[in-house]
Amino acid sequence: MNNLTPMMKQYLEIKNEYKDCILLFRLGDFYETFFDDAKITSEILQITLTQRNGHPMAGIPYHALDNYLKKLLESGLKVAVCEQVEDPATAKGIVKREVTKILTPGTVVEENMIDENNRYSLLIYSLKGEEYIFVVFDFSTGELYIDTFNYSENEILDFISSYSFVQILISKNLKTLRNKIKNIQSNIYIEELDEWYFNKNFEDIIKESYEIVNIDVLNLNKNELLSLGAVFKYLEITQKQKITHFSFPKRFKNTNNMVLDSTTILNLGLLPNKENKGKTLYDIIKLTKTSMGARMLQQWISKPLIDKNLIEERLEIVELFRNDKLIMEEMKEYLSSIRDIERISSRIALLRATPRDLVALKTSLDALPYINELLTILGLETLDEFHNLKELLNKAIVDEPTTQVGTGKVIRKGYNDELDQYKEIFENSNLYLKEIESKEKQKTGISNLKVSRNKIYGFYIEVTKANIDKIPQYYIRKQTLVNSERFITQELRELEEKYAIAEKKIDELEKKIFNNLIVELQKYIKDLKKLSNKISKIDILRGFAEVSIKNKYIRPKFNEENFIIIDGRHPVVEQFTDNFIPNTINLTKENRFVILTGPNMSGKSTYLRQIGIISIMAQIGSYVPARKAEIPVLKNIFTRIGAKDDVVSGKSTFLVEMSEVSTILNNADENSLILLDEVGRGTGTIDGISVAWATSEYIYQVLKSYTIFATHYMELTMLNDFYDGIINKRVKVLETESGIIFLHKIEDGISDKSYGIEVAKLAGLPGEVVDRAKEIMEEISNKTEFENKLKSMKKIKQKRFKRNENQLKLF
Ligand SMILES: Nc1ncnc2c1ncn2[C@@H]1O[C@H](COP(=O)(O)OP(=O)(O)OP(=O)(O)O)[C@@H](O)[C@H]1O
Numbered sequence: 087m088n089n090l091t092p093m094m095k096q097y098l099e100i101k102n103e104y105k106d107c108i109l110l111f112r113l114g115d116f117y118e119t120f121f122d123d124a125k126i127t128s129e130i131l132q133i134t135l136t137q138r139n140g141h142p143m144a145g146i147p148y149h150a151l152d153n154y155l156k157k158l159l160e161s162g163l164k165v166a167v168c169e170q171v172e173d174p175a176t177a178k179g180i181v182k183r184e185v186t187k188i189l190t191p192g193t194v195v196e197e198n199m200i201d202e203n204n205r206y207s208l209l210i211y212s213l214k215g216e217e218y219i220f221v222v223f224d225f226s227t228g229e230l231y232i233d234t235f236n237y238s239e240n241e242i243l244d245f246i247s248s249y250s251f252v253q254i255l256i257s258k259n260l261k262t263l264r265n266k267i268k269n270i271q272s273n274i275y276i277e278e279l280d281e282w283y284f285n286k287n288f289e290d291i292i293k294e295s296y297e298i299v300n301i302d303v304l305n306l307n308k309n310e311l312l313s314l315g316a317v318f319k320y321l322e323i324t325q326k327q328k329i330t331h332f333s334f335p336k337r338f339k340n341t342n343n344m345v346l347d348s349t350t351i352l353n354l355g356l357l358p359n360k361e362n363k364g365k366t367l368y369d370i371i372k373l374t375k376t377s378m379g380a381r382m383l384q385q386w387i388s389k390p391l392i393d394k395n396l397i398e399e400r401l402e403i404v405e406l407f408r409n410d411k412l413i414m415e416e417m418k419e420y421l422s423s424i425r426d427i428e429r430i431s432s433r434i435a436l437l438r439a440t441p442r443d444l445v446a447l448k449t450s451l452d453a454l455p456y457i458n459e460l461l462t463i464l465g466l467e468t469l470d471e472f473h474n475l476k477e478l479l480n481k482a483i484v485d486e487p488t489t490q491v492g493t494g495k496v497i498r499k500g501y502n503d504e505l506d507q508y509k510e511i512f513e514n515s516n517l518y519l520k521e522i523e524s525k526e527k528q529k530t531g532i533s534n535l536k537v538s539r540n541k542i543y544g545f546y547i548e549v550t551k552a553n554i555d556k557i558p559q560y561y562i563r564k565q566t567l568v569n570s571e572r573f574i575t576q577e578l579r580e581l582e583e584k585y586a587i588a589e590k591k592i593d594e595l596e597k598k599i600f601n602n603l604i605v606e607l608q609k610y611i612k613d614l615k616k617l618s619n620k621i622s623k624i625d626i627l628r629g630f631a632e633v634s635i636k637n638k639y640i641r642p643k644f645n646e647e648n649f650i651i652i653d654g655r656h657p658v659v660e661q662f663t664d665n666f667i668p669n670t671i672n673l674t675k676e677n678r679f680v681i682l683t684g685p686n687m688s689g690k691s692t693y694l695r696q697i698g699i700i701s702i703m704a705q706i707g708s709y710v711p712a713r714k715a716e717i718p719v720l721k722n723i724f725t726r727i728g729a730k731d732d733v734v735s736g737k738s739t740f741l742v743e744m745s746e747v748s749t750i751l752n753n754a755d756e757n758s759l760i761l762l763d764e765v766g767r768g769t770g771t772i773d774g775i776s777v778a779w780a781t782s783e784y785i786y787q788v789l790k791s792y793t794i795f796a797t798h799y800m801e802l803t804m805l806n807d808f809y810d811g812i813i814n815k816r817v818k819v820l821e822t823e824s825g826i827i828f829l830h831k832i833e834d835g836i837s838d839k840s841y842g843i844e845v846a847k848l849a850g851l852p853g854e855v856v857d858r859a860k861e862i863m864e865e866i867s868n869k870t871e872f873e874n875k876l877k878s879m880k881k882i883k884q885k886r887f888k889r890n891e892n893q894l895k896l897f
């Protein structure tokens with residue numbers, strides 16, 4: 087390594103500062119990587135690994151940077167881009183180079199590198215591992231949440247696996263947690279933050295970012311402030327600039343929304359993740375036309391409203407659109423021309439907006455008057471039309487600018503006189519050249535003489551070998567080709583110089599003007615974000631109207647007594663079956679607990695889920711799949727559905743199940759809906775029944791939540807003998823000669839058989855095995871024994887649970 091060139095020394099110095107990054111080192115028209123970086127990138131990017139003085143090297147062309155960056159980030163790498171920061175032509179010695187940006191999966195904002203979905207990053211901090219601070223932020227939109235949780239490590243892992251984070255920042259002291267996260271989510275980019283991120287107080291950075299004088303307005307406790315400071319510091323370091331586009335921190339837990347836990351979001355199939363793409367509530371009701379609308383819909387679904395007035399407000403707008411289908415359709419067209427204003431404003435704030443962003447912004451603003459016309463007809467509040475901004479953009483930017491600034495094809499004529507002058511000189515070049523050409527032809531009498539320009543050699547007069555003796559004295563030889571010679575003249579040389587200066591000036595001026603323009607646009611950011619929010623809302627609600635017509639949904643009504651859904655349907659399952667059977671639920675304050683029995687495959691889980699989903703749809707302001715819905719505004723929905731193993735954290739199926747049940751028992755109340763599917767399944771029958779029985783009593787007596795409990799334990803149907811308000815329902819099946827037919831219809835009563843063997847047969851178990859199972863069943867299902875068991879159940883005494891409230895108050 088002693089024989090290093092000065093440039094390689096420069097490389098190593100810079101690389102030394104960015105050890106954790108892949109360093110892309112600008113060298114002429116390429117970004118080069120060296121040593122181990124070269125080995126890694128050549129493998130990921132499928133580019134050739136070459137050698138330079140015996141060192142591995144791999145390069146990518148500068149114009150394809152974004153494409154390659156995207157792949158490197160997707161592979162979970164951190165990338166530093168090192169640019170030449172002075173003009174090589176004028177540099178003395180080695181060109182000065184600096185890292186101008188550091189990219190991680192959570193900090194990309196470039197339009198062509200990300201899709202419309204949210205890109206949430208998570209920062210986890212804990213001083214002693216008792217309380218955890220979570221900061222969740224989307225750098226591309228500026229949205230930010232913060233809260234303190236008393237989670238166990240396992241709950242944190244659950245939290246992480248139910249959201250699709252693109253990046254996790256974790257304080258260095260949480261090593262074991264970090265390793266566990268790495269184990270379950272090997273594809274997430276994780277970065278450990280040194281202790282000093284949290285020890286030093288970065289309040290000033292926070293204040294500066296939010297432009298606030300007093301930190302108290304944020305309402306955060308000490309550790310939350312430290313965590314927020316760490317986020318801002320991290321972003322400032324990696325982005326090499328002040329971060330000003332973040333919203334004030336919002337709480338996860340708040341009083342305006344239902345906070346659905348991650349298991350419920352997963353169990354009910356509300357939002358897409360890797361496994362259930364295309365088959366979630368979101369996929370069905372997302373008829374949004376804007377990217378911001380799509381992102382906001384995801385937030386709405388995970389946080390339904392609990393204020394009846396706010397819900398009705400949304401439903402009202404849906405109804406307005408439904409009542410005027412023409413406007414609904416027309417609005418769709420205008421919304422389609424609205425681009426991602428939210429992210430464009432973020433890029434403006436970060437000085438990373440491109441000429442195309444500004445055109446996209448302009449196109450979007452152009453649609454506003456049309457949207458407003460429709461809103462006026464509907465009697466809705468109109469949007470600010472941003473006349474000044476639109477005028478500015480119109481004046482400053484051409485209709486179809488180049489991606490690169492500095493080409494002279496970005497800023498519109500008339501915006502800046504100096505730039506126009508240089509552009510004129512430049513644009514007239516061809517005209518001048520033609521003039522000189524005809525002049526020289528005349529003077530020399532060479533009819534095929536050509537005057538042109540090329541990038542490397544500049545201007546020249548080209549004369550074929552045959553005519554070479556006719557050239558005048560003042561032609562200066564420049565280059566010899568096979569069949570011709572190229573010359574330059576004094577006049578041409580002067581022109582060439584002028585053009586070179588013009589070209590350089592255009593480049594400099596246009597970049598400067600563009601930058602100034604972006605800075606000027608920064609004053610609109612806050613208002614643009616507000617606009618983006620309003621448009622998203624219109625977009626979502628318009629979509630709700632369309633989907634409600636398409637799928638025949640009705641407007642839900644809210645009341646405080648009853649939970650009635652007549653002929654409800656599962657919005658997702660009904661899309662995938664030809665003949666979906668609607669089902670009714672009818673609960674009152676007195677009869678609010680259902681034990682649901684029925685054979686395997688009959689539709690118990692579907693029924694359970696559809697009730698939860700319909701409630702959620704109603705509370706985000708959507709119409710619902712039913713003939714009639716009169717339901718309470720729920721504060722909470724809890725679910726315990728399906729068996730889930732947690733191999734990594736070493737919890738058994740049954741333990742997972744019980745910890746979920748315990749969360750429910752500790753948090754639900756009379757404004758909650760509880761959906762229990764086969765609780766107690768993961769253990770021995772007797773234990774299972776006993777736990778399920780006691781759980782049901784507790785919910786019924788103490789929590790008083792609306793509850794549906796699907797089970798295969800026939801014994802539980804006897805709860806009805808003890809408690810009038812616990813009612814039995816079953817799924818109807820038809821037994822025929824050739825087997826059973828599932829009718830998927832819920833009715834009052836108790837299912838008499840499990841039909842487990844029938845289902846096994848349907849699933850294709852070998853006939854012999856099925857027959858043998860029947861034989862065994864005959865033997866062990868001894869009727870008298872079962873009746874004895876029922877009798878002994880009747881001996882159970884009614885239990886009166888009491889609330890622990892008073893006890894709690896003493897402490
Ligand atoms: N109301 C319905 N109308 C039409 N098809 C239905 C209906 N409900 C369920 N199905 C169909 O039956 C299948 C099984 O339903 P589901 O999973 O709800 O049964 P289950 O009773 O919970 O079964 P298991 O006891 O095995 O858990 C569904 O995937 C769906 O295709």
Ligand SMILES: [Mg+2]
Nearest residue numbers: 690691692763
């Ligand atoms: Mg089921």
